[in-house]
Amino acid sequence: MTTQPDIIWNEQCLGIRIGEQVCTYLKKHDAEYQRLQKKILELTEKYPVIETFMESNQSISLTEEEHKAVHRYFQLESEKEMIEEEYHFYMGQAQMISYGAMLGKIKKSNIGK
Numbered sequence: 250m251t252t253q254p255d256i257i258w259n260e261q262c263l264g265i266r267i268g269e270q271v272c273t274y275l276k277k278h279d280a281e282y283q284r285l286q287k288k289i290l291e292l293t294e295k296y297p298v299i300e301t302f303m304e305s306n307q308s309i310s311l312t313e314e315e316h317k318a319v320h321r322y323f324q325l326e327s328e329k330e331m332i333e334e335e336y337h338f339y340m341g342q343a344q345m346i347s348y349g350a351m352l353g354k355i356k357k358s359n360i361g362k
Contacts, residue, residue: 271336285329
């Protein structure tokens with residue numbers, strides 16, 4: 250007999266949920282993250298070929314300027330992802346502190362019985 254794991258513990262779903270929470274927080278509260286998002290948007294608006302490059306399976310030709318723009322896009326995305334990873338760590342730490350406090354209360358209530 251096999252059992253289905255609880256959906257919240259499904260690693261992929263949990264990762265997506267936490268990623269969404271981190272990005273939502275950063276979009277509202279982190280100036281550097283906001284700056285990077287703005288730069289990425291400006292770059293993709295100025296060079297629509299970036300989106301074509303990212304989404305197409307076909308070969309495309311890039312000018313030297315477009316190539317530099319694609320390279321810059323990847324640099325900015327990498328910087329943005331580094332901030333997201335940092336905040337994934339912080340969120341994990343915050344949740345562990347909360348979890349530890351909850352376990353302490355449970356232990357204390359069980360000892361009192």
